[in-house]
Amino acid sequence: MRRMDTRLVNLVIDAARPEVLADFWAALLGWRVAAEEPDEIDVRAPETDGWDLDLVFVPVPEPKVGKNRIHLDLASRSPAHQAELVERALELGARRVDLGQGAVPWVVLADPEGNEFCVLEPRDRYARTGAVASILVDAHDPERMAAFWTRLTGWPVEAREGDVLVGLRAPTGRGPWLEFLRNDDVKRVKNRVHLDVAPPAGAGHAETVAAIVAAGAAPADLGGPEVPWRVLMDPEGNEFCVLAPPLSHSAVSPGLPSRGER
Structure with missing residues (x-):
């Protein structure tokens, strides 16, 4: 299928206290808070890291469920280094979580x-990703999700682990992987x-x-006022x-004003 030349620009995280989360992640990753506005806080990696997206924190009233x-x-x-990262995260306010993972090396x-x-x-596949190895997405059908997102982003499939995981990588070979991991949770x-x-230039x-809708996405109606961006859902409802244009950060949340320019 023909690629669409759209590109990834942000990873957006809903937050009750965006300033707290932004400070946590900037300190943990060694990045910087690049912009701070009432409706968002942006954390940005140094160019040497390879992460080309903004990490954007936006205020929402809904609690995490x-x-x-x-x-x-x-x-x-x-x-x-792994032990050092864990210790640093805990000192900054993280906590250990038991999701039933059992005895695993991560x-x-x-x-x-x-x-x-x-x-x-440490894993060879992530040796040159920078601070973030992967943006990992739970998927009922990793192959289907990878096919949709590779068309949307232009990132080719560069890794497969049976029918469990499919990984995309930016053509530059820099920055994190975008991976789809089989998970049957609803x-x-x-x-x-x-x-x-973001749309391609021009x-x-x-x-x-x-x-994008013709490629398999569906409109998402979350209510709230009109905004300049459009909220869609991928084939599994994400x-x-x-x-x-101009590039604006977006929150998938009703009631928030439009974002400022990058």
Whole structure:
């Protein structure tokens, strides 16, 4: 299938206290708070890291319910570095989480608002990703999800683990993987973590939205006032936003004003 030339621009996280989460993640990853406004706080990686998205925290009134379907996996260079990352996270306000993972070589933690993330043991695949190894998405059908998102982002499939996991990687070979992991849990509430995509240069917003819907997305009606971006759902119901020029950050939440320019 022909790629769409849309591109990933943000990973957005709903938060009761955006400033607390932004400070936590900036300190843990060694990144910086790049913008702070009433309706969002942006955390940005240094260019040397390879992460090209903004990590955006937006205020929402809804509490977190259940395990997130999208989470971050952090990379480590050695067992000592993994232990150091875990200790740093705990000192910054994270806590250990038991999701039934049993005896595994990675460590499952939750940030100050309960968003799960993993600190991975050293793995060759993530040796050059920077601080974040992977944006990991729970999926009933990893192959179907990977096919949709590779068309949307232009990131090719670069890894498969049987029928359990499919991984996409940016063509530059830098930054995190986008991975789809088989999980049979049923999606019950709006995701607190979602991706934003931007139309290709010179393309109209409505034209881009129509093409994405034709590729398998569906409109998402979350209520609230009109906003300049469009909220869609991927083939398994995960919300994402198609931004309208100029680039604006978006929250998949009703009642929030439009975002400022990057």
